[in-house]
Amino acid sequence: MCFWRGCMNKKCAIILAAAAGIVCALATFLIMTLIRNADPFVEVSGLIQQKYLNGYDALAVRDAGLKAMVSELGDPYSAYYTPDEFKAYEHQVSGEYVGIGIIIKKDTGTGDIIVDSFIEGSSAKEAGILEGDVIISVDGTGVAGKTLVQISELCGGKEGTTVKIGVRRGGETLEFAIIRKALARDMVTYRMLPDGIGYMKILQFGGNCEKLFGEAMDYFINNGAGGVVIDLRDDPGGYLDAVVRVLDRLLPEGTLVYTENRNKIRETYKSGASCIKIPLALVVNKNTASAAEIFAGAVQDFDYGKVVGTTTYGKGVVQEIIPVKSTGGGLKLTISQYFTPKGRVINGNGIYPDYYVGDSGSPEKDAQLEKAIEVLKKAIAAQ
Numbered sequence: 001m002c003f004w005r006g007c008m009n010k011k012c013a014i015i016l017a018a019a020a021g022i023v024c025a026l027a028t029f030l031i032m033t034l035i036r037n038a039d040p041f042v043e044v045s046g047l048i049q050q051k052y053l054n055g056y057d058a059l060a061v062r063d064a065g066l067k068a069m070v071s072e073l074g075d076p077y078s079a080y081y082t083p084d085e086f087k088a089y090e091h092q093v094s095g096e097y098v099g100i101g102i103i104i105k106k107d108t109g110t111g112d113i114i115v116d117s118f119i120e121g122s123s124a125k126e127a128g129i130l131e132g133d134v135i136i137s138v139d140g141t142g143v144a145g146k147t148l149v150q151i152s153e154l155c156g157g158k159e160g161t162t163v164k165i166g167v168r169r170g171g172e173t174l175e176f177a178i179i180r181k182a183l184a185r186d187m188v189t190y191r192m193l194p195d196g197i198g199y200m201k202i203l204q205f206g207g208n209c210e211k212l213f214g215e216a217m218d219y220f221i222n223n224g225a226g227g228v229v230i231d232l233r234d235d236p237g238g239y240l241d242a243v244v245r246v247l248d249r250l251l252p253e254g255t256l257v258y259t260e261n262r263n264k265i266r267e268t269y270k271s272g273a274s275c276i277k278i279p280l281a282l283v284v285n286k287n288t289a290s291a292a293e294i295f296a297g298a299v300q301d302f303d304y305g306k307v308v309g310t311t312t313y314g315k316g317v318v319q320e321i322i323p324v325k326s327t328g329g330g331l332k333l334t335i336s337q338y339f340t341p342k343g344r345v346i347n348g349n350g351i352y353p354d355y356y357v358g359d360s361g362s363p364e365k366d367a368q369l370e371k372a373i374e375v376l377k378k379a380i381a382a383q
Helices: 002-037 040-051 058-071 085-095 122-126 148-156 211-222 241-249 291-301 368-382
Strands: 079-081 096-101 101-108 114-118 134-138 162-169 172-179 179-183 188-193 197-202 228-232 254-261 266-271 278-286 306-309 317-324 329-339
Touching: 040 058, 058 079, 058 329, 079 085, 085 317, 085 329, 101 148, 114 122, 114 254, 122 172, 134 148, 148 162, 179 254, 188 211, 197 211, 211 241, 228 368, 241 254, 241 266, 241 291, 254 291, 278 291, 291 306, 306 368
Parallel strands: 197 228, 228 278, 278 306
Antiparallel strands: 079 329, 096 179, 101 114, 114 134, 134 162, 162 172, 188 197, 254 266, 254 329, 317 329
8 A cells, every 4th residue: 555655656746747847848938939929129128037147227228228219210309218307307398397406508609508597496506506607517427519408407307316517617627516406497587678678588388488478478568568579599499389379379360380290191280369469579599499499480470570690400390298108207209390380391490580690609798689679679660
């Protein structure tokens, strides 16, 4: 009896071992079949997870792969953002963002990135950065050749983290360790200039831009302004719907802008009949881009004001901001091209001003603004 029981146990063990081997082999076969039939990105990721010798940060590898995928499109305006980058991007364009609270501009003569002013509560100002400082690096990365938007994104990040800003001040090179914090940014500033001229600076089309644009125009009208200068210099753009709403308040009935996607399907944005009848002059430069170019192009095509400055950047494509649910990040993807009301192509061309005035390169003399005021005074006198 005992011998028989022992034989049965031995046979069971052999059968169970064989079954386990078959299950393992089947599981391996199924995994490899799934990998082979999967997307190549998933396949490579699976192989790394199965076979790579050393430890690694799986999320960092994933994000690097997604960034490389979008980068390979060769489109400078499309990008994949990690969760932290996506949050910082959304804050930046909404006017509520985490950063160091500086407004920067590019010297068109030297290419230097200059601290122009500070947002209220700026941690950069508290750390000792001064207006007029030339930014040369962010966390050790040189800023030469980067756009203002790219530099702003480098300065942004997670609240409470530290970023090192390198600046040139006179003959000195200095570095400041600055803590990022949540800040609210007004997208429009305005004031009255001498001789009854209203002046408005639009930083970006988003956040509270529409609200403050309306407040500014009401302020100018209530204070007897004869005309208004709208400064779009260094405005990187913003949201299409935001600039359309601002133009709808300003311009009379008609097409403001239209877009076409890759299938040539057109979407047209129009204004209503109500408008603001006041002489206008716009000031632009080579850093005026995207939604700001839509604004300038519409004012030109409606013959509603004159444009002064230099040819604008020439970004005439629209990006859709798409949350990527599987990662918590986001995708900024070029989906269409836009055209001015008269069908002008801005992408790669820009808006050519009615009065070409180069940057004087001197903080004491603003030749572009002076010309805009001169043009505006003539328009007021001709009414």
